[in-house]
Amino acid sequence: MGSRQVSDWQGRNVTVAGLGVSGVSAARALAGLGARVTVVDGGSGGTHEARAAELAEAGVAVRLGDAETLPEGTDLVVTSPGWKPSSPLFAAAAAAGVDVVGDVEIAWLLRGPDAPPWLAITGTNGKTTTTRMLASILTAAGLRTAAIGNIGTPIIDVVLGDEPYDVLAVELSSYQLHWAPSLRAHSAAVLNLAPDHLDWHGSMEAYAADKGRIYEGNKVACVYNAADPATEELVRAADVEEGCRAIGFTLGTPGPSQLGVVEGILVDRAFVADRHKQAQELAEVADVNPPAPHNIANALAAAALARAFGVEPAAVRDGLRAFRPDAHRIEHVAEVEGVAYIDDSKATNTHAAEASLAAYEPIVWIAGGLAKGATFDELVTASAKRLRGVVLIGADRALIREALARHAPEVPVVDLERTDTGAMSAAVREAASLARPGDTVLLAPACASMDMFTNYNERGEAFAEAVRALADEHA
Structure with missing residues (x-):
């Protein structure tokens, strides 16, 4: 497509797919630049018609x-x-020789000559937390x-807004990267890669390739996870500007050109004068929350x-100390009768759940929901020794139950068939009966929430409410 000036949008016939937040943002912006915009959406009904009426006025x-x-x-x-x-x-667009791009691509093309550079982040898990941590550090x-990006204000609104930024922390999903061929970040990170959204991408290879697009044209640093070789492979495959460096991060002792951990200290052996002999202390592990x-x-x-x-x-150090995680991300709800109750409703896939389970032991695990095509054998195998018991909820709980039978047959499992609004309360009570003082009851579903709840936030709220009710009874 190439870079376009704002004037290039005058009179163009643009079709916007979808009447969601990013679609409405793109439609308004491009209409404001003189494009003839049509939004198409398969839905109908009150909300859709209200948004359509608002856009018609624009x-x-x-x-x-x-x-x-x-x-x-x-x-x-x-x-x-x-x-x-x-x-x-999109098949019709391809047949007509028409380009398909996403809101991130439009935002990138609409940047002015003095636009702030982008520090971009993707990965299967941890994107939002890392992006918000980065913004806290930059602040x-x-x-x-x-x-911005996959969180917060629509990215086009930020690019066209009047706020003068020095730099932007940009969270990008694999979906957004798939449709953003022109993007060239100052520096970018792929945090991890695990099977997710394969129904959308078609294969793990296609999913990884879309994540890897974030490194294309990087100027200063391609940040990868030293514990996840697939992320380093994406750096090797990327076409970057001359002088751009591969920078690893590790939970172990860092080598040259890496950041890592030494005796409870986060250290930098990448951005120092002599990375072979020097290490710069950045913060303490205790500065990271949680x-x-x-x-x-x-x-x-x-x-x-x-x-x-x-x-x-x-x-x-100061940015990490100031950072507060979002709700439903490893959030400590309460301690009742010596048992800690942790809400990680945001763990909507197996990779996120495995990371959450690795942080505690012994655990009574509340899991289940919509599996999105996932399998659970690896997750159960990795976590079996930490499990005191398991309470299963949701549409695809049988998949987890079968994996537990194969790899952790000695762990007691409560299988809750009910899917009504009281199901989470029942799950918390069952978990409490399995737990002993010193244990952690962990909601880390490893599944999406839409079978029983509007979203993972609502699922987390239901868990927190049930825990608080339990705490009141024991007060």
Whole structure:
């Protein structure tokens, strides 16, 4: 597509796929730049019609109930992240020789000449936490920044807004990267790679390739996970600017050009004068909240990107100390009768759940929901020795139950068939009966939530409410 000036949008016929947050943002922005915009969405009903009416006032045409037919005269399709590459609309676009891009691509093309550089983050898990940690560190360094992309304010709104930023911390999903061929970050990190969204990408190879796009054209640093060789392979495959370096992070002692941990200290052997002989202290493990292993890895990745941007060590420490994790991410809800109750409802896949389970023992594990095509043998094998008991909920709980029977037959399992609003309360009570003082009851479902709840936030709230009710009874 190449870089386009704002004037290039005048009179263009743009079709926006999807009436969600990013679709509405793209439609408004491009209409404001003079494009003739049509939004298509397969849905209908009150919410859709209300949004359509609002967009109509901004001069945007909306077609509801048909997401498959390409509007006549379209010369560019802008897609929302969730639309699969196999969607009929995109097949029609390909047949007509029309490009399909995403909101991140549009945002990148709309940047002005003095646009702030992007520090970009992707990975199967930890993206949002790491992006927000990075923004906290950059803020502590006195830089004007925002955490954007797959979180917060729509990325196009930030790029076209009046706020003058020095640098942006940008979380990017595999979906967004798939549709953003022009993106060239200052520095970028792939935190980890595990099977996820394979129904969307079609294969693990395609999923990994889309994640790897984040490294293309990097200027200063490609940050990878030394414990996850697949992330380093993506760096090797990337076409970067001359002088761009591969920077690893590890929970062990770092080698040259790595960040790691030495005796409870986060240290940098990458951005120092002599990386073969020097190590710069950045922060203590205790400065990371919470100091679970996978969260320390997130902190190291954020620190690596900040250091690539020239941030001083003290700002890394201050930014990590100031950071507060989002709700439902390894959140300590309460301690009842000597048992800790931890809400990690955000652990919506097996990789996230395994990281969460690795942070505690012994555990009574509450798991289950929509599996999204996942298998659970590796997760159960890795975590079996930590389990005091398991309480299963949700539509695909049988898949976890069968993996437990194969790899942890001695662990007691409670299988809850009910899916009504009281199911989580029942799960918490069953877990409490299995737990002993010193144990942790951990909600780390390893599954999506939409079989029983609106989203993982609602699932986490249901857990927290049930725990608080239990605490009140024992008060």
